[in-house]
Amino acid sequence: MTEKEILYDVQVVNAYKSYGKTAVFNGLNMNVTPGSIYGLLGPSGCGKSTLIRCILGIMKLDSGTVHLKAKRLKSIGFMSQDLCLEQILTVDETFEFYGSLYKMSKKQIENRKHELHAFLQLPITGCLIQYLSGGESKRVSLAITLLHDPEIIILDEPTVGIDSVLRYEIWSQFIRMAKNDKKTIIITTHYIEEANQADCIGFMRNGVISEEGSPRDIISKFNSDSLENAFLSVCYNQEKQQAVINTDGMMDSTARSKNLMQIGKKINRHRVKALMRKNIRVLLRDNWLLFFAFFLPILQAYIVSVGFGNNIRNLKIAYKNDEISCQNYSSVGSCIYDKNSNQTMSCDVMRNLESHGFALVQVKDQKAAEKIMKDKTIVAFIYFPNNYTNDLVQFIDDFENYQAQAYVYLNNNYFLESNQIQTAIINSMNELKENISNGCSMNPKAISTPINFITLLGKDVKINTHYMVGFFLVMGSFYYSSIFSVIMMLSEKMDGVFSRSMLAGVTVIELLTSMFCLANILILIQSIVPLIITYMVFSNPIQITSGLFMCAITMIIAGWQGFFFGLIAAGITPTKSGGVHIMNGLAIAQMLVSGGIWPLEAQAPCLKAVTQFLPMTVAGKMMTSVTLRGWEWNHPLVLTYFSTLCVHVVLMVLALIFLGRFKKDTWILNK
Numbered sequence: 175m176t177e178k179e180i181l182y183d184v185q186v187v188n189a190y191k192s193y194g195k196t197a198v199f200n201g202l203n204m205n206v207t208p209g210s211i212y213g214l215l216g217p218s219g220c221g222k223s224t225l226i227r228c229i230l231g232i233m234k235l236d237s238g239t240v241h242l243k244a245k246r247l248k249s250i251g252f253m254s255q256d257l258c259l260e261q262i263l264t265v266d267e268t269f270e271f272y273g274s275l276y277k278m279s280k281k282q283i284e285n286r287k288h289e290l291h292a293f294l295q296l297p298i299t300g301c302l303i304q305y306l307s308g309g310e311s312k313r314v315s316l317a318i319t320l321l322h323d324p325e326i327i328i329l330d331e332p333t334v335g336i337d338s339v340l341r342y343e344i345w346s347q348f349i350r351m352a353k354n355d356k357k358t359i360i361i362t363t364h365y366i367e368e369a370n371q372a373d374c375i376g377f378m379r380n381g382v383i384s385e386e387g388s389p390r391d392i393i394s395k396f397n398s399d400s401l402e403n404a405f406l407s408v409c410y411n412q413e414k415q416q417a418v419i420n421t422d423g424m425m426d427s428t429a430r431s432k433n434l435m436q437i438g439k440k441i442n443r444h445r446v447k448a449l450m451r452k453n454i455r456v457l458l459r460d461n462w463l464l465f466f467a468f469f470l471p472i473l474q475a476y477i478v479s480v481g482f483g484n485n486i487r488n489l490k491i492a493y494k495n496d497e498i499s500c501q502n503y504s505s506v507g508s509c510i511y512d513k514n515s516n517q518t519m520s521c522d523v524m525r526n527l528e529s530h531g532f533a534l535v536q537v538k539d540q541k542a543a544e545k546i547m548k549d550k551t552i553v554a555f556i557y558f559p560n561n562y563t564n565d566l567v568q569f570i571d572d573f574e575n576y577q578a579q580a581y582v583y584l585n586n587n588y589f590l591e592s593n594q595i596q597t598a599i600i601n602s603m604n605e606l607k608e609n610i611s612n613g614c615s616m617n618p619k620a621i622s623t624p625i626n627f628i629t630l631l632g633k634d635v636k637i638n639t640h641y642m643v644g645f646f647l648v649m650g651s652f653y654y655s656s657i658f659s660v661i662m663m664l665s666e667k668m669d670g671v672f673s674r675s676m677l678a679g680v681t682v683i684e685l686l687t688s689m690f691c692l693a694n695i696l697i698l699i700q701s702i703v704p705l706i707i708t709y710m711v712f713s714n715p716i717q718i719t720s721g722l723f724m725c726a727i728t729m730i731i732a733g734w735q736g737f738f739f740g741l742i743a744a745g746i747t748p749t750k751s752g753g754v755h756i757m758n759g760l761a762i763a764q765m766l767v768s769g770g771i772w773p774l775e776a777q778a779p780c781l782k783a784v785t786q787f788l789p790m791t792v793a794g795k796m797m798t799s800v801t802l803r804g805w806e807w808n809h810p811l812v813l814t815y816f817s818t819l820c821v822h823v824v825l826m827v828l829a830l831i832f833l834g835r836f837k838k839d840t841w842i843l844n845k
């Protein structure tokens with residue numbers, strides 16, 4: 175560093191910067207002396223905020239050099255044009271958060287707050303930032319910038335939205351701070367006249383600082399009566415010189431700026447704790463996020479157990495029985511072949527169906543049944559002919575002359591209901607045949623269907639819920655933690671909260687660590703409570719005693735996968751709704767193809783080749799292996815599933831690192 179450079183607290187030399195093809199700096203030079211106020215003036219969109227970002231190292235120059243005398247981040251206070259404050263913290267909590275990032279004690283924070291309160295007329299400190307007026311929140315933002323008493327203060331339009339009396343007060347304080355406390359202050363402003371009070375002014379236009387000097391010197395140089403008129407003269411002169419702007423310098427110098435904000439620094443426990451405290455407050459105030467994070471997983475476990483995959487209840491079957499009216503029917507249990515037997519098959523079938531929860535509705539004829547089957551209330555119509563029982567007896571005796579048959583007409587528009595009714599009727603017929611053979615002391619096999627279905631494995635699996643519930647549990651862990659991380663990260667990114675914390679020393683690793691710690695508390699609750707509801711309250715089958723532990727581990731890993739995937743989504747997308755859409759889309763797609771609702775084996779081979787490796791497919795298989803098959807850790811397939819889940823987590827972390835390294839605005843949006 176040369177002797178000349180040391181004269182300045184901030185120096186920009188021959189800077190070039192462009193967004194795509196639009197050049198913002200065109201060989202820009204700027205010099206800010208210590209203990210002075212530097213007013214950076216220029217028309218809207220000329221690049222003042224970009225220059226400040228480059229000075230702070232938030233953005234890189236394409237070419238040129240930035241010298242910043244500050245050795246530590248604590249020496250700098252930056253106030254962005256945007257608020258960059260957490261909206262659902264109170265003013266007090268905001269002071270506490272930033273104070274603790276700067277390692278200030280409670281007493282120091284309190285004292286400083288009182289000083290700033292007197293100077294900035296801060297609003298009620300117990301009020302949430304989101305309820306403050308524009309000017310009030312601007313003053314809080316300025317107070318936070320000055321909280322740690324920095325040596326170099328950079329303010330991007332600090333007085334916008336503040337009334338003229340207070341603006342005068344603030345400027346008086348700035349002058350006092352520069353003179354008495356030797357603070358160096360850079361201010362960008364649109365109010366040219368207020369810049370009269372600055373020690374030095376830089377007029378920025380067409381990518382350069384075209385005039386730099388004290389207001390008095392500039393006014394006299396352009397022979398003007400005011401700074402505003404001098405500024406107009408600068409613009410007029412510059413327009414004439416446009417043609418001779420030199421861009422050759424760009425090729426000669428390499429971009430160099432002091433980057434005080436380092437992405438990969440060591441983790442500071444103190445800052446992680448401060449971030450966690452802040453995020454817990456935010457989480458507890460955000461009712462919707464709280465609902466998503468805590469109550470919805472619990473509610474979902476309950477809903478799946480009571481309402482998903484169970485047998486369909488209250489199904490109605492229309493009937494027409496030409497054999498007999500079953501109103502006063504009671505079978506005496508004699509053999510059907512006895513002449514005195516009053517056993518009537520049609521009534522037996524109907525009683526059996528009623529005992530299994532079906533409601534029977536008598537209709538006049540088939541036409542009437544068809545008519546009511548068109549609406550949803552009735553899905554099947556069963557018809558028993560005149561001499562149904564006699565013919566059945568005859569059939570058992572002499573099946574060659576069998577005539578009468580019952581008919582079941584189905585409405586397959588309601589496919590699941592229709593299937594359930596078919597199964598129920600076939601089952602009731604089989605039960606009936608068994609009763610007949612028992613009543614007549616016959617060999618049951620003589621009239622039974624010549625095949626026996628015996629459940630060898632999975633005897634406890636009675637309904638679809640038992641199979642699907644494991645998939646839904648891991649799905650919940652993945653989804654809810656992904657929503658948590660995507661929303662938390664996007665709030666940090668979009669609201670500029672993280673970019674402000676970064677200037678207070680917070681690194682990406684620290685932010686992610688604090689979120690991961692908080693996410694783990696959520697994931698634990700999101701795993702253990704639904705497990706208890708599913709397997710203990712609702713007694714879904716679980717084969718081994720260690721099963722609950724294995725399921726909890728699987729759900730925690732699924733939660734980690736969701737957490738990291740949420741962070742990836744937040745890194746990719748520049749909008750909050752984009753992040754939530756990515757997670758919702760992914761969750762629905764995984765739910766459909768992971769094998770929980772319909773087996774993978776039914777998928778087209780090319781689809782299955784992909785879906786079998788999806789996080790939820792593997793996690794779901796792990797859950798069913800444990801709960802339904804009772805496999806332990808040492809089972810080769812369980813080990814394969816478990817290691818695949820771990821590989822997923824590692825791949826997601828690697829993807830996140832890759833994104834952070836190579837995508838510019840992964841963590842901070844450079845607006």
Ligand SMILES: Nc1ncnc2c1ncn2[C@@H]1O[C@H](COP(=O)(O)OP(=O)(O)OP(=O)(O)O)[C@@H](O)[C@H]1O
Pocket residue numbers: 193198216217218219220221222223224225255844845
């Ligand atoms: N991330 C970005 N990508 C592309 N263009 C950008 C980006 N950020 C800023 N710009 C453009 O660069 C130019 C300079 O923007 P900048 O915000 O630095 O101007 P400014 O002087 O601070 O404006 P104002 O006084 O209105 O705040 C503008 O034309 C803006 O549209």
